[in-house]
Amino acid sequence: MSSVPVAERNQDATIYVGGLDERVNETILWELFVQAGPVVNVHQPKDRVTINHQGYGFVEFLTEEDADYAIKIMNMIKLYGKPIRVNKASAHQKNLDVGANLFIGNLDPEVDEKLLYDTFSAFGVILQTPKIMRDPDSGNSKGYAFINFANFDGSDTALEAMNGQYLCNRPITVSYAFKKESKGERHGSAAERLLAAQNPLSHSDKPHTLDIYKKSYKPA
Template sequence: MANGPIAERNRDATIYVGGLDDKVSESLLWELFVQAGPLVNVHMPKDRVTMMHQGYGFVEFMGEEDADYAIKIMNMIKLYGKPIRVNKASAHQKNLDVGANIFIGNLDPEVDEKLLYDTFSAFGVILQTPKIMRDPETGNSKGFAFINFASFEASDASIEAMNGQYLCNRPISVSYAFKKDSKGERHGSAAERLLAAQNPLSQADRPHQLFADAPPVGMMPVLAPPPPPVVMPPTGMMPPGMAAMRGAPPPPPPPVPPPAAFPSGIPPPPLPPVQPPLPPAHRPRRLPRRPWPISSKHRDSSCRLHHRRHLPEAQVVLRAA
């Protein structure tokens, strides 16, 4: 990747990526972080003898918002089975520590840095990746960790909400951590809080702060008011076509308004003539009678005559005699 001079890089738009596997290359980092925003440069310092990278790199974005977004979504994801650490590579990173450091004890061996980050980042901005103390030889967790918040409000909320809660079927203890090189003094003292209040951190010095706090009122986008809800009229008030589609009978016609009063001296228009009612349609009182059937007497005589016609003449003569 194109590497520009370090002095010309925008430190506020540059992030630090650590914990990289030996198989990770600059092209892979480019393809990964370009999903968060347009990039300017990707640089991985290499050893001059072995020409292998040293497990970390720097990614420069075109804007600070893209860098903050990459820290939010890319921190603690795994590359080749190793979680990577993504922080803001700012020159003021050392001045971010206000003393809101907490201690988390009685951790289950299955708890890793990503689980701690996902759990405690809900209370506020975490300046650095949660640090789980591990055995240098085996790499197993020693059962406690440290988290550095950007404000005492976030650390106070995490202690109040998470102390005594279960994490991976173990109740954890959450409290302020002891200060280094001190005789039993913990962080979160009144002096630290007063110092943090007198020297508030600027918005640009806090990593991914835009995602933890709401934007100022002046930066809020002006949205158009939502359209009024469509209120369906009752069935009786629907148009005839819509009511027919829904299976309801058409509404009755509206009543005729009363005639308006006419001024004096002007006769009202004549009313339309009243049409007489139509006579009822003519219907026959009853159906015509069916014709009477032929009697058996006529039927027998006809049959006899019919048979006589077909008898031989000799038989007719004999019967006549």
């Protein structure tokens, strides 16, 4: 039941399962959803501090039809007395995108997507695999990346803790990314934060975050 990186999943055949009781684990999810169709992978993101899952998970089916059928028959059924929410993972991520998008600059060429994910997921839920901009011909990093958090608590904490910290022997810069199709306006505005505060999904996936950070941050 190995976890597959978000980028390698078939998103059209992957469902989001939310509202999970703390007793639910990946085995239980597998046994529940295999009743709807062949399951390829089950993943429950875990909090880096408490090691507990965060009340939601992803189930990848063999086909999109199986995923659609699972949504149809499993949404709002009760698991340990709590109704679960089931919908397409891609739709969930779109709903969760509140604008908590960070720009990470001055990256060492050795920094890859996994290192960025492992480093920054300590601060909050990351919606997608971090996007390192690469040269289309050589595949080499251009030295900067984007990370999309589920809420501003995570992105604010990451910015405060990681801006100027060393990653692979090079100090990185962390700031809010510029909005697409905007004239110099960055994410993280008061308007975005107000909308995010009204988004119930962003609250349901709010992780436990660290309160104390060491000045010299070295990822494991």
